[in-house]
Every structure is written in structure tokens, then in C-alpha cells.
Amino acid sequence: MxxxxxxxxxxxxxxxxxxxxxxxxIPKTAKVLVTYGGGSIKSNGVYDQVSEALSDHTWFEFSGIEPNPSYDTLMKSLDIIKEQDIDFLLAVGGGSVVDGTKFIAAAALFEGDDPWDFVTKGQPINQAIPMACVLTLPATGSESNTGGVVSRDGNKLPFFSPLVRPLFAVLDPAVTLSLSERQVGNGVVDAFVHTIExxxxxxxxxxxxxxxxxxxxxxxxxxxxxxxxxxxKSDLEVRAxxxxxxTMALNGLIGAGVPQDWATHMIGHELTAGHGIDHARTLSIVLPAVMKTCREAKKEKLLQYAERIWNITDGDDSAKIDRAIELTEEFFTTMKVPTRLSHVDLGEADIDLLIEKLTQHGMVKLGEHGAVTPDVSREILIAAL
Amino acid sequence: MxxxxxxxxxxxxxxxxxxxxxxxxIPKTAKVLVTYGGGSIKSNGVYDQVSEALSDHTWFEFSGIEPNPSYDTLMKSLDIIKEQDIDFLLAVGGGSVVDGTKFIAAAALFEGDDPWDFVTKGQPINQAIPMACVLTLPATGSESNTGGVVSRDGNKLPFFSPLVRPLFAVLDPAVTLSLSERQVGNGVVDAFVHTIExxxxxxxxxxxxxxxxxxxxxxxxxxxxxxxxxxxKSDLEVRAxxxxxxTMALNGLIGAGVPQDWATHMIGHELTAGHGIDHARTLSIVLPAVMKTCREAKKEKLLQYAERIWNITDGDDSAKIDRAIELTEEFFTTMKVPTRLSHVDLGEADIDLLIEKLTQHGMVKLGEHGAVTPDVSREILIAAL
Structure with a gap:
């Protein structure tokens, strides 16, 4: 360890x-900004529950935070924060709303020129508005961790600070019953790949x-x-x-004291930024290709994964690993997500630009050994065709 | 869930x-009281490491906290805390030192007549001196939870408060290499039974x-x-x-959202309080008897335990459960702890008094269903003979 x-x-x-x-x-004296996305919380009753719970609070709202929340959208919230002296943020939504609200929390009190600098230039986050969340989509783990991902002009990049960790998170599995099949499948695959990383x-x-x-x-x-x-699909225990x-897949616990990979995520981010593919669907395309391309470096753990997760005991090591990758892809298919670039209408001709962007974003030594260079990322994308 | x-x-x-x-x-301005036990930290180098780390701090020490820390010993610390305006406690030791220091933390600022009242009379703990710990014996989980157990006049009782949760805990597995075989065996069994509860x-x-x-x-x-x-035995990875x-066995995580038992612990506390038996050794005696006595109420989970932990797939349900209990006892025996009252020279004649004390301590509806009445506790103790 x-x-x-x-x-x-x-x-x-x-x-x-x-x-x-x-x-x-939430302190009774707080001036709260409730942040949310496209309004699904108005049709599934969550907005009403939040309004009811905040009936004795002073609160305002900021909506329109989109999937893969954009810098431009998020920055629009700073006016109301200033005007109303907001001192508490409550994100109500999925991982994108929580991530976006983390960005807002740090951006509102950022002392440099442009909050984008704490994403791209490593400028420190020295303060942030306290925030919490009501989660409506189980997937990203953002509800209890210190990271967020934001997008600007085709760049999708992560940032981190203990100051943006939610003070509390409400996780009511009943509110997830109204999610679409696509959201459920994406969420399960996202959590699965977080664990694998x-x-x-x-x-x-x-x-x-x-x-x-x-x-x-x-x-x-x-x-x-x-x-x-x-x-x-309506079984609340399943949803719980x-x-x-x-949440447990990305709250820091399972990654404490062990190496971490994250190549799948970083390559996946380029597929989202460049082609608008849902985050989880980039992971389900890239992960099997990472397993194939990095099978030697990951051999011992791939064999453990094959045996303990998929009960594979027959065949030689290579056959066991092949079968484990196959079963991973089958699981993704069951969750109705794509497992090949061709499934999202991308091909070999798209790889050059993806590698160019990856390099431009400094993602040139990915993986647990730092061995996933742009050349290896190219191999991975070819294996994903 | x-x-x-x-x-x-x-x-x-x-x-x-x-x-x-x-x-x-630890804040540089703090006035720190380092608390410890019988002095093993002086022979294994831990005291020196702590002294070195605190060389820029103002600190004092209070030693002599015994296994199953006693009210009388712990109360002696209050003088130095008052005299020196201590505002930070650092427990250096095993679970008993950590538990005892939690008691001290709350006792020092207790506003009622006698700190024992927050143990026995449910009086609230409204403040406590901030505390942290350097753990030297993995076992109780006290290093990151809100509970402690203290003893007074043959009564061994738990107390709880979020105010006594350590701010931080240092866990260095290397310091556990000098533990005795008895301490190691006890620690592993304690953590095992915490998980089972x-x-x-x-x-x-x-x-x-x-x-x-x-x-x-x-x-x-x-x-x-x-x-x-x-x-x-010198393998650091094993110790890690x-x-x-x-730590994970009793930090609140695995017990969140599920029923809990704790009958084994409460019955075990009477064996320690009345007969001075090491905590873990009371658990290894009582747990198999609880499994036997409550096998109907616990049937579903006993079968899951048999299959997932011990790979038992042959035989009918009853045979599987028998075998799982047998293997649990064999594991305890491997860890060199007793599994019967007779192994610690206790017999049927001792049971009456144990039940009397249990009743006196209000432990009359134990277990996940509250169904372990004094009569059932008697059955359990008879099954443990």
C-alpha cells in the first residue's frame, strides 16, 4: 500500500x-443561490421539495447549467451572486450541475484576472463560497469530492480544491426513478469506470x-x-x-493508498469536447481499448479482475484477460452504451485531431505509470475503432 | 437499505x-497534552518520534492510561489540563488510550457535577477539547469514530459524541511491528467482530x-x-x-444504512468488567454463541456469510451455518484467542452475576431486533460454556 x-x-x-x-x-441567515440545469427538477417534484425545505430561507435561483457545464454559462451566475450578496450555493441536479456550481463557488471569490486560470494555469483557489448539493443523478461522485470539470471553447478540463467539496449532500434514490434510460445507463457506466480507474x-x-x-x-x-x-426499474432498493x-466510487476512499490511472477519462474528455459525446459513452468506448492496449502493464490486476469480478477460471492468462474484456464490453452493451468509435460515427480520420488536442492539453504522460504518451493514446483510439 | x-x-x-x-x-500556538499508557511507546521509538515532531510545540504529558481505561485514572489528568491551560489532546497508543483521551476531552470541559454522568445518565457533552491521535495498535476503530468506553467500579460502559472524534489520526503500520502476539491476535479479532456486528x-x-x-x-x-x-510477522504490507x-471496520461507513447488533460487545463488556478478560477475548467467546443462539433470526445473513466468506456450498442450510460457525471458531483459534468460557476458567456458576450486571446496566433488549433479553443473554452464555 x-x-x-x-x-x-x-x-x-x-x-x-x-x-x-x-x-x-443551511444556516437560517444564509443568502442561498439554488443552481440547477434544464428544468427537469421542475417536472419530477425535486424543485418543489427544495422550495418547501427552504421556505424559511432567503434564496434565489440560477438555472441553465448544461451537461458538460460551460465557462460562459457559469460566469453568468456571478452577477446575481454579487447583487444579492449570496453566501451559500445549493446545487440541485446531477454531476454537471454540481461540477458547475463548484466552479461558480471558486470563481465568485477568485482574486485573479480570470477564473479560467485556476483551471488551466494552476492558479490557486484560496477561497470559495460554501456549497452543498441535492443529487438527482448517481454517476460522477462530485457530490462528496473536491473536483469538477468545466468546458470552454472545445476544451474540457478538470480542477480541484478542498474548498469546493460540498458541506453536505442529499442522496434520495426516489428522485432517480424519473431518469431516462440513457441517464441511468450513463450513470452506472460512469461509476463503474471511476472504480476501474x-x-x-x-x-x-x-x-x-x-x-x-x-x-x-x-x-x-x-x-x-x-x-x-x-x-x-421502479425498485427503489436497486436505485439506492x-x-x-x-458516491463511494469517487469520494477518495478506494483510491487512497493505491495507484490511479485516469487515461480513459482524459482521452474520453477529448471525445466529449470535440464531438459532444456523453461523458459515460466516451468511457465505455475508451476503457476496453485501454484494457487491450495496456494489457501487459495491467496484467496482474486484469487477472484478478477476471477471476474475482467475472469468475473466469478457465484458460491461460491471455484467454482469461480476453474474456474479462469481452464481458466488460457485454456489460456496457447491456447498459445500452456504445463500445466502439464506429458506434458514434467516428473513424480513423478523427484520431489525429483528438491526439493533437490531448497533447495541447498536456495529457502526454497518462496512466498509472505515466507511460500513455500521445503515441499510446493513438494506439488506444485505434483499438477502439 | x-x-x-x-x-x-x-x-x-x-x-x-x-x-x-x-x-x-497541530496548531503551533496550541498547548498540547500527550496522553499515553504504560510506556511501551518509550521502548518502540514512538515517543521519540512524537517528541521530535512536537519540538516546536509547547507540550506536556499524562501517562498511565490502562487497558479498559478507568474513570479514576482519567480524572487525574484534569489537574494538569487546568494548570497548564491545555487546549489540544494528542493520544498516543491503542484503543484504550484513544478512548480514555476522548473521555478526558469531554470531562475537562464538562459543566455538570460529575463527568461520569455523560456515561451513565445521558447528560449531554456540549464541548470537548480538540483531540487527535497516533495509533499504535489496530483494533478498536476509535481513531476515527465518535465513541469511547470507560470503566468504573466494575462497570464498563460506552459514551458517544461527535465532539470527541479525533481531528486527525496517524496510522503508521511500522509501529505495530513491536506488538506482542497477544495484542495482534486481539486486534484482528476485535476488528473482525466489529465488522460482524x-x-x-x-x-x-x-x-x-x-x-x-x-x-x-x-x-x-x-x-x-x-x-x-x-x-x-515482519511484513509491513500485512500490518498495513x-x-x-x-479503521474501516468501525468508522461508521459499513454500518450506515444497515441494522446493527452489538449484543456480543455488550455481553463481552460484562466479562471484562467482572473478570478482567481482554476485550477481544470476550468477543471471541461470545460471538460464536450469539451465532448459535440467534441462528434463526440471522439465518439469511449467516448463509450469505457462509457462502461468501467461507465458500461453503455443500449441505443444507443448517449444515452450512454449522460449518460457518465452526470455521469462525477455527479462525479465532488460529489468532490464539479463546472461544469458550471454560478457556478462561469461567463456568455456569458465573452466569447469574453476569446477567445481573447486564440487567443493571440496562442491556435488556440487545441485538438488531432488540430481542436479546436477559434470558436470551443467558442462553448465549450457556452456549459459550
Missing amino acids: LNFSFQNTTEIHFGEGQIKQISKQ QYLTYSVNGKVQDRFAEGLLHTLIEEGPKALAAET NIMWAA | LNFSFQNTTEIHFGEGQIKQISKQ QYLTYSVNGKVQDRFAEGLLHTLIEEGPKALAAET NIMWAA
């Missing part, structure tokens, strides 16, 4: 009916971390398809298990 | 050499919680015996895995 420091201060309020907790959790590297004999990661993978493989199947698994 | 709120704010610094972190983690109840379909608990059990079963075996598993 590697040395590590780990802390996660977010208070989780989990379960049906927990949205009412926000009335106690922190698990499928090289072994440092971190037994707790491995077992926990495997526990999340088993849960997502067992429950994900049930959330799409007609007879079980997916929601808790997605 | 049951509704829950979960938060764990303790910052963990894990790995060899991490004790030096305390110099940054939150797992072996009735199913609420909490898949993440079940998988995490099973991951901890697997880790302890795999690594525990290695920490006792001549050829692997045990240490992280013990």
Missing part, C-alpha cells in the same frame, strides 16, 4: 424524503481497497441492468444501491 | 514515517455495505494469521492491511 492522507468531510443524508434535511443544514493498475497489495473496489463493481454489475429492466455505489 | 446520515471528518495520515505529520497538523443481522439489501463488510472480513482472515506466522481494515 502507498502512503496516503485521506479525509472526506461531506455529510451524506441518504434515503427517501431526505431533501427536507436542507432546511436544518482506481483499481485496474498495478498491485500494491492494498487488500481493503481492492475488495472495496470489487464490491462496487459487483454492485453495479448486479444492479445496473435491473435499473433498466421493465420489471425492476446504485446511488450509494456511485 | 435504511435511511441514514453519515459523516466522518477525521483526516487519516497513513503509512510509514507519517508521525512527523503531527507537527503541521454491523453485517450479521438481517438483510436490508444494502449491497455496498455487505460487500465492504465482506471485504474487511476477507482481509482480516487472510492477513491476520500472517501477522502471527514467523515468516510473515490489518491496520486499514481495523
Whole structure:
């Protein structure tokens, strides 16, 4: 196991009916900005529950945060924050709304020229407006971690600060019952790949971390398809298990003390930025290709994954790994996401520009060994054709 | 899954050499009281490491906190705290030192007549001196949770407050290499039973919680015996895995959203209070008897435990459960702890008084269903003879 420091201060309020907790959790004296996306929270009852819970608070709203939230949209919120002296942000939505609100929290109090500089130039985030969230889509883990991803002019990039970690997160699985099949499939795949990025590297004999990661993978493989199947899609227990698994997949715990990869994510971000493909669908395309291309470096963990997750015991090592990759792709297909570039109408001709952007964004030594150079990323994209 | 709120704010610094972190983690202006036990930290180098790290701090020390820390000992610390205006406590030791320091933290600022009242009379803990710890014995989980256990006049009782949760905990597995075989065995068994208390109840379909608990059990079963075996007892990776598993076993996570039992612990406390038996050794005696006595109420989870932890697939349900209990006892025996009252020279004649004390302490509706009445506790103790 590697040395590590780990802390996660977010208070989780989990379960049906927990949205009412926000009335106690947000200081009564706060001036609150409720941030959300395209308005689905108005049709599924979440907006009403939040309004009800905030009936004794002073609050305003900022809507229109889109999937892969854009700098331009987010910056528009700064006017109302200034005008109304907002001192608490409540994100109500999925990972994009939470990520976008994290950006707003830091941007509103940023002392440099342009908040984009803490994303691209490593300028420090020294202060942020306190924020919390009501999660409506289990997927990104943003509800209890310190990271966010924002997009600007075809660039989709991450930023991090402990100051943007939500103070609390409400996770009510009942609000996820109204999600579309596409959102559910994307969410399960996103959480699955988050887990894999922190698990499928090289072994440092971190037994707790491995077992926990495997526990999340088993849960997502067992429950994900049930959330799409007609007879079980309304089962609240299924939704609860997916929601808790997605939070645990990226709250820092399973990655503490072990190597991490994230090549799949960084390559995937270019597919989203350049071609507008849903985040999770970039992961389901890239991950199998990463497994194939990096199979030697990941051999020991691929074999452990094959045996413990997919019960593969027959055949030689190579056959076991092949089968594990095949079953991973089959699982993605069950979740109705694509597994090839061709499934999203991309081909060999698109690879050059993707590699160019990846290089331009400094993503030239990816993976747990820093060995995924642009040339290796090209191999990965070719394997994903 | 049951509704829950979960938060764990303790910052963990894990790995060899991490004790030096305390110099940054404790405010330079603090007046620190370092608390410890019988002095083993002076022979194993931990005291020196702590002294070195605190060389720029103002600090004092209070030693002599015994296993099953006593009210009388702990109260003696209040003089130096008052005299020196102590405003930070650093516990250096195992679970008893951490528990005892939690009591001191709350007792020093307690506004009622007698701090014992927050243990026995439910009086609130409204303030506590900030505390942190350097853990030297992986076992109790006290390093990152809100509970402690103290003893007074033959009464061993728990107390809880978020105000006594350590701000940070240093976990350096290297310092555990000097532990005695008895301490190692006890620690592994303690962590194992903590996990079982939150797992072996009735199913609420909490898949993440079940998988995490099973991951901890697997880790302890795999690594525990290695920490006792001549050829692997100096393996730092083994010690690291045990240490992280013990913390995760009682930091609130695996118990969030699922029923909990704790009958084994409460009955075990009477064995310690009345007969001075090591905490873990009371658990290894009581747990198999709880499994036997409550096998109907716990049937579903016992079968899951049999299959997932011990790979038992043959035989009818009853045979599977018998075998799982047998293997649990064999594991305890491998860890060199007793599994019967007769192993610690207790017999049927001792049961009456144990039940009397249990009743006197209000432990009359134990277990996940509250169904473990004094009569059932008697059955359990008889099954443990």
C-alpha cells in the first residue's frame, strides 16, 4: 500500500424524503443561490421539495447549467451572486450541475484576472463560497469530492480544491426513478469506470481497497441492468444501491493508498469536447481499448479482475484477460452504451485531431505509470475503432 | 437499505514515517497534552518520534492510561489540563488510550457535577477539547469514530459524541511491528467482530455495505494469521492491511444504512468488567454463541456469510451455518484467542452475576431486533460454556 492522507468531510443524508434535511443544514441567515440545469427538477417534484425545505430561507435561483457545464454559462451566475450578496450555493441536479456550481463557488471569490486560470494555469483557489448539493443523478461522485470539470471553447478540463467539496449532500434514490434510460445507463457506466480507474493498475497489495473496489463493481454489475429492466426499474432498493455505489466510487476512499490511472477519462474528455459525446459513452468506448492496449502493464490486476469480478477460471492468462474484456464490453452493451468509435460515427480520420488536442492539453504522460504518451493514446483510439 | 446520515471528518495520515505529520497538523500556538499508557511507546521509538515532531510545540504529558481505561485514572489528568491551560489532546497508543483521551476531552470541559454522568445518565457533552491521535495498535476503530468506553467500579460502559472524534489520526503500520502476539491476535479479532456486528443481522439489501463488510472480513482472515506466522510477522504490507481494515471496520461507513447488533460487545463488556478478560477475548467467546443462539433470526445473513466468506456450498442450510460457525471458531483459534468460557476458567456458576450486571446496566433488549433479553443473554452464555 502507498502512503496516503485521506479525509472526506461531506455529510451524506441518504434515503427517501431526505431533501427536507436542507432546511436544518443551511444556516437560517444564509443568502442561498439554488443552481440547477434544464428544468427537469421542475417536472419530477425535486424543485418543489427544495422550495418547501427552504421556505424559511432567503434564496434565489440560477438555472441553465448544461451537461458538460460551460465557462460562459457559469460566469453568468456571478452577477446575481454579487447583487444579492449570496453566501451559500445549493446545487440541485446531477454531476454537471454540481461540477458547475463548484466552479461558480471558486470563481465568485477568485482574486485573479480570470477564473479560467485556476483551471488551466494552476492558479490557486484560496477561497470559495460554501456549497452543498441535492443529487438527482448517481454517476460522477462530485457530490462528496473536491473536483469538477468545466468546458470552454472545445476544451474540457478538470480542477480541484478542498474548498469546493460540498458541506453536505442529499442522496434520495426516489428522485432517480424519473431518469431516462440513457441517464441511468450513463450513470452506472460512469461509476463503474471511476472504480476501474482506481483499481485496474498495478498491485500494491492494498487488500481493503481492492475488495472495496470489487464490491462496487459487483454492485453495479448486479444492479445496473435491473435499473433498466421493465420489471425492476421502479425498485427503489436497486436505485439506492446504485446511488450509494456511485458516491463511494469517487469520494477518495478506494483510491487512497493505491495507484490511479485516469487515461480513459482524459482521452474520453477529448471525445466529449470535440464531438459532444456523453461523458459515460466516451468511457465505455475508451476503457476496453485501454484494457487491450495496456494489457501487459495491467496484467496482474486484469487477472484478478477476471477471476474475482467475472469468475473466469478457465484458460491461460491471455484467454482469461480476453474474456474479462469481452464481458466488460457485454456489460456496457447491456447498459445500452456504445463500445466502439464506429458506434458514434467516428473513424480513423478523427484520431489525429483528438491526439493533437490531448497533447495541447498536456495529457502526454497518462496512466498509472505515466507511460500513455500521445503515441499510446493513438494506439488506444485505434483499438477502439 | 435504511435511511441514514453519515459523516466522518477525521483526516487519516497513513503509512510509514507519517508521525512527523503531527507537527503541521497541530496548531503551533496550541498547548498540547500527550496522553499515553504504560510506556511501551518509550521502548518502540514512538515517543521519540512524537517528541521530535512536537519540538516546536509547547507540550506536556499524562501517562498511565490502562487497558479498559478507568474513570479514576482519567480524572487525574484534569489537574494538569487546568494548570497548564491545555487546549489540544494528542493520544498516543491503542484503543484504550484513544478512548480514555476522548473521555478526558469531554470531562475537562464538562459543566455538570460529575463527568461520569455523560456515561451513565445521558447528560449531554456540549464541548470537548480538540483531540487527535497516533495509533499504535489496530483494533478498536476509535481513531476515527465518535465513541469511547470507560470503566468504573466494575462497570464498563460506552459514551458517544461527535465532539470527541479525533481531528486527525496517524496510522503508521511500522509501529505495530513491536506488538506482542497477544495484542495482534486481539486486534484482528476485535476488528473482525466489529465488522460482524454491523453485517450479521438481517438483510436490508444494502449491497455496498455487505460487500465492504465482506471485504474487511476477507482481509482480516487472510492477513491476520500472517501477522502471527514467523515468516510473515515482519511484513509491513500485512500490518498495513490489518491496520486499514481495523479503521474501516468501525468508522461508521459499513454500518450506515444497515441494522446493527452489538449484543456480543455488550455481553463481552460484562466479562471484562467482572473478570478482567481482554476485550477481544470476550468477543471471541461470545460471538460464536450469539451465532448459535440467534441462528434463526440471522439465518439469511449467516448463509450469505457462509457462502461468501467461507465458500461453503455443500449441505443444507443448517449444515452450512454449522460449518460457518465452526470455521469462525477455527479462525479465532488460529489468532490464539479463546472461544469458550471454560478457556478462561469461567463456568455456569458465573452466569447469574453476569446477567445481573447486564440487567443493571440496562442491556435488556440487545441485538438488531432488540430481542436479546436477559434470558436470551443467558442462553448465549450457556452456549459459550
